[in-house]
Amino acid sequence: MQTIDKALEKLSKSNFRSSFHLNENDKEYVKDKGIDAIRSHAADFVSTRLAPAKIPNDGKQTPMHGHPVFKAQHACACCCRGCLNKWYKVPQGKELTKVQQEKIINLLMAWIEKEMNR
Numbered sequence: 001m002q003t004i005d006k007a008l009e010k011l012s013k014s015n016f017r018s019s020f021h022l023n024e025n026d027k028e029y030v031k032d033k034g035i036d037a038i039r040s041h042a043a044d045f046v047s048t049r050l051a052p053a054k055i056p057n058d059g060k061q062t063p064m065h066g067h068p069v070f071k072a073q074h075a076c077a078c079c080c081r082g083c084l085n086k087w088y089k090v091p092q093g094k095e096l097t098k099v100q101q102e103k104i105i106n107l108l109m110a111w112i113e114k115e116m117n118r
Contacts, residue, residue: 004110011076020075022115026068030116038112042069042105046078050104051096055081072108
């Protein structure tokens with residue numbers, strides 16, 4: 001099992017994944033809402049957009065912008081079940097466990113915190 005640091009390192013080598021960054025508006029949003037609220041948003045997005053076994057619009061459920069967590073999801077390959085399967089071998093068609101969801105949220109938050117310090 002890879003660590004968050006190993007996952008972020010691997011993702012940084014992908015031209016597509018490493019092209020995502022928080023802009024100043026995103027950073028202001030994170031500062032205004034607070035990191036706990038952003039974590040709560042991430043948990044909500046993961047539980048509703050990634051965790052179900054069947055997702056009607058899988059592959060298109062995560063916008064490319066509009067919320068810092070959306071950018072984190074694309075940067076971390078946690079935007080759809082196809083990417084989760086390709087990058088992390090998470091099986092498609094099976095509901096994500098609470099542990100899997102928490103690992104995804106932790107990865108997203110680590111990326112956001114890294115971006116906040118960039």
